[in-house]
Structure formats: C-alpha cells, structure tokens
Amino acid sequence: MSPEPYSASLTRDPLSTEEASRWLQDSTCGAIHLFCGVVRDLNREQTVTRIEYHSHEPLALKSLEKIVAGLVESGATKAIAIHRLGMLEVGETSILLGVSLPHRKRGFELLERGMLEIKSEVAVWKHEHYTDSPPEWIEGS
Amino acid sequence: MSPEPYSASLTRDPLSTEEASRWLQDSTCGAIHLFCGVVRDLNREQTVTRIEYHSHEPLALKSLEKIVAGLVESGATKAIAIHRLGMLEVGETSILLGVSLPHRKRGFELLERGMLEIKSEVAVWKHEHYTDSPPEWIEGS
Amino acid sequence: MNLNILLFASLKDAAGSSTIDIKLTEGDRVADLIEAIRRDHPQLSERLDHVRVALGDEFVTPETVITEGAELALIPPVSGG
Amino acid sequence: MNLNILLFASLKDAAGSSTIDIKLTEGDRVADLIEAIRRDHPQLSERLDHVRVALGDEFVTPETVITEGAELALIPPVSGG
Numbered sequence: 001m002s003p004e005p006y007s008a009s010l011t012r013d014p015l016s017t018e019e020a021s022r023w024l025q026d027s028t029c030g031a032i033h034l035f036c037g038v039v040r041d042l043n044r045e046q047t048v049t050r051i052e053y054h055s056h057e058p059l060a061l062k063s064l065e066k067i068v069a070g071l072v073e074s075g076a077t078k079a080i081a082i083h084r085l086g087m088l089e090v091g092e093t094s095i096l097l098g099v100s101l102p103h104r105k106r107g108f109e110l111l112e113r114g115m116l117e118i119k120s121e122v123a124v125w126k127h128e129h130y131t132d133s134p135p136e137w138i139e140g141s
Numbered sequence: 142m143s144p145e146p147y148s149a150s151l152t153r154d155p156l157s158t159e160e161a162s163r164w165l166q167d168s169t170c171g172a173i174h175l176f177c178g179v180v181r182d183l184n185r186e187q188t189v190t191r192i193e194y195h196s197h198e199p200l201a202l203k204s205l206e207k208i209v210a211g212l213v214e215s216g217a218t219k220a221i222a223i224h225r226l227g228m229l230e231v232g233e234t235s236i237l238l239g240v241s242l243p244h245r246k247r248g249f250e251l252l253e254r255g256m257l258e259i260k261s262e263v264a265v266w267k268h269e270h271y272t273d274s275p276p277e278w279i280e281g282s
Numbered sequence: 283m284n285l286n287i288l289l290f291a292s293l294k295d296a297a298g299s300s301t302i303d304i305k306l307t308e309g310d311r312v313a314d315l316i317e318a319i320r321r322d323h324p325q326l327s328e329r330l331d332h333v334r335v336a337l338g339d340e341f342v343t344p345e346t347v348i349t350e351g352a353e354l355a356l357i358p359p360v361s362g363g
Numbered sequence: 364m365n366l367n368i369l370l371f372a373s374l375k376d377a378a379g380s381s382t383i384d385i386k387l388t389e390g391d392r393v394a395d396l397i398e399a400i401r402r403d404h405p406q407l408s409e410r411l412d413h414v415r416v417a418l419g420d421e422f423v424t425p426e427t428v429i430t431e432g433a434e435l436a437l438i439p440p441v442s443g444g
C-alpha cells in the first residue's frame with residue numbers, strides 16, 4: 001500500500017520548511033512551492049506581541065485533509081499542510097502549505113487557493129496578545 | 142548602513158529553504174513564499190540522470206540582482222534568489238526564489254513573475270545527462 | 283436528552299466555560315439547538331448569527347437531526363492560517 | 364584590435380573551445396563582431412541568430428561600439444532556473 005500523496009497535521013512544535021520540502025520531493029517533480037504564514041507584529045493597528053492558536057482539533061484536521069486532498073486532485077503531485085497550535089512569538093510560522101508538481105505554472109494558483117480555503121474552513125482561532133491592551137479573539141479573516 | 146532588502150547569489154553548495162526563510166523573516170511580514178526549482182527525472186521525453194548547470198557568472202549574478210531588486214520595488218519587503226551551479230542529481234534544488242511581505246496576496250504573483258524573469262534573463266545553461274544518449278545543452282526554456 | 287456543547291474562542295469567553303449543557307427533545311434539529319441556546323444562554327445570543335455547528339469532525343446544516351450523545355460544537359468564524 | 368570572446372553552452376561545444384579570438388577595427392560595433400564571427404567561424408554561424416552579446420556583466424545592443432580590452436561574451440538562449 002502506497003502512502004497518500006497528501007498530508008495534513010496539527011502540531012505544537014516549530015514548523016520546518018526543510019522537512020516539508022523533503023516530504024514533497026518526488027523524482028517526477030520540477031517544482032516545489034512553499035508558503036509560510038508568520039506571526040507579524042502588527043494587526044488592525046495594534047502591536048502584537050504573540051498569538052495563541054486554538055483549535056477544534058478533529059474538525060480542523062479533517063478540513064485541512066480535505067484541502068490538501070483537493071490540491072492533489074487539481075494537479076499537485078503531493079501536497080502538505082501543517083498548522084501550528086499553542087503560543088507563538090512574532091516571526092514564528094503558524095501555517096505551512098506546500099505542493100510539488102512536474103511544472104511550476106499551476107503551483108502558484110494551487111497554493112493561493114489552498115490558503116484561501118484554510119483561512120475560511122479550518123477551525124483554528126487566533127487569540128492575539130498586544131503590548132497595550134488585553135488579548136482579543138480574532139474571528140473571521 | 143542597513144543591508145539591502147534583497148539578495149542574489151550563485152553557489153555550488155546545496156540550497157537550504159530554512160536558511161532562505163530565516164533571511165526573509167521580518168517582524169512586519171505575515172507571509173513568506175518560497176519556490177524551489179528541482180531537477181526532475183524526465184525532460185523532453187528522455188530520462189534525465191543529472192544536470193550540470195553552467196553560467197556566465199558576473200552576468201548571471203547581475204541579472205539575478207536586478208530581478209530580486211525589482212520584486213522589492215514591486216512590494217516585497219525582502220526578496221532572495223540563489224541559483225546553484227555545477228552537477229546536480231535528480232531531486233536537488235537548482236533555484237530557490239523567495240519573498241516576504243506583510244500580506245500573502247501579492248506574493249504569489251511576485252514569485253511567478255520572478256521565476257519568468259529568471260528563466261528568460263539569467264545566464265545559466267543546463268547540460269542534461271541521460272540514461273540512453275549523450276548529454277545535451279538546453280537553450281531556451 | 284442532555285447534550286454537552288463545545289464552545290470556542292469568544293463564545294467560550296462569553297459563556298465563561300468551554301462547554302454548555304443543553305436539553306433537547308428526540309427529533310430536534312440543529313436549528314432547534316440554536317434556539318435553545320438563545321433561550322438558555324442569552325449572553326451568547328448575538329454571537330450565534332455567524333456560528334456554524336459541527337458534529338464530530340464534520341460541519342452540519344440547520345436541518346440535521348440531533349441524536350443522543352452527539353458531539354456538537356459551535357464554530358465561530360475561523361481565523362487560522 | 365584583437366578580442367577574446369567568451370563562449371557558452373552549445374557555442375562552446377561547436378567551437379571546441381570556451382573562447383575565440385576575433386580581430387576588429389577601431390569603431391566596430393557589436394553587429395560587426397557578429398559578422399566577423401560568421402566569417403571566421405562558420406561552424407558557429409547558424410547559432411548566432413539567437414545569441415545576445417554581453418559586455419562584462421551587462422547585455423549590449425548591436426549598435427554598441429566595441430573598445431579595446433572589452434570583455435565580450437556570446438549568450439545563447441538561457442535555460443537556468
């Protein structure tokens with residue numbers, strides 16, 4: 001039995017582009033695309049110090065799996081998505097989405113579509129912490 | 142004097158997405174996009190065993206610099222391109238292009254544009270090696 | 283039947299708890315659950331308009347019939363990625 | 364003046380060398396260089412149609428005047444990335 005050509009996971013550990021890229025590697029593929037969503041220091045005009053990511057884990061994992069399976073169905077040879085949970089500092093990666101395919105052309109749009117789907121479907125919420133005010137839940141993005 | 146927000150280089154060493162991603166990291170950026178061009182085992186219906194990348198180095202470096210500087214001018218906070226030279230095996234990364242920016246939206250098109258420019262402008266040539274026939278120069282792509 | 287509903291994000295804060303208990307009748311649907319929550323937990327009411335309901339690891343529609351022991355969750359608009 | 368022209372990829376193979384020597388006259392342009400190569404190195408001729416010329420680390424046009432000691436290179440269509 002060959003393993004699935006897609007992989008979805010939730011983790012509390014730091015994300016590694018190198019590991020994702022190794023997982024995506026395939027001798028038929030000339031292109032590996034990676035997107036990293038990163039905690040930045042500014043949101044809605046407030047200075048962000050860190051963000052805690054909460055999740056309904058079974059629901060989030062199921063959606064994430066559907067999304068990467070959909071990318072493979074649409075032409076990716078392999079697709080991987082890893083969402084990090086827990087408390088993240090500015091500069092840390094919260095989401096890593098990657099695809100590999102024979103030629104790069106379709107990869108850009110597949111990655112963009114995957115990110116839109118993750119942002120609208122995956123049951124994860126940001127609890128943003130600020131320098132000057134109490135933490136807030138972000139709902140909708 | 143602050144360092145340039147773009148970086149272009151040619152190297153004979155393996156490329157690392159992790160290093161590129163670290164270089165791109167910036168506290169104002171919520172998005173890091175990476176593209177890896179990888180040696181694949183099939184081109185023009187021949188089985189490729191490995192590819193040697195040759196270059197007019199000063200010319201290639203200058204073009205690569207112009208391209209990443211152009212990506213910054215068009216909205217990337219930082220941009221990096223590293224082209225590998227010498228003999229590469231199937232699965233090894235020959236080009237790594239990356240951008241970081243506050244929001245992901247424009248990153249996909251910037252990366253796509255950068256790759257088109259690299260493919261048409263940078264003085265690098267593939268010398269492809271095959272299982273069943275002598276190596277060939279690839280000119281134009 | 284008694285159901286224990288999972289809450290997330292601002293709903294959890296508004297309820298002061300990560301779950302609420304709701305009493306439903308055999309044959310009740312997801313839409314009835316939402317009405318029951320509005321009635322029993324008025325402090326959640328204004329947030330319910332944008333909430334989706336999940337059963338286990340799947341989203342369900344307002345017409346879905348709820349059965350005993352269902353693992354239900356209220357899902358506010360997500361903000362992951 | 365004598366110029367040493369850098370060759371790459373299939374041009375290098377066709378010439379059997381990574382450089383060729385070309386004699387030009389003061390005031391000659393890049394277009395004249397190409398004509399001189401066609402004449403002195405006919406085995407390169409058919410490949411010259413798609414070649415660009417670089418001076419140092421910049422591409423130049425057929426009108427560019429060539430000066431003594433110029434570091435010229437013939438650049439076939441590239442295939443990097």
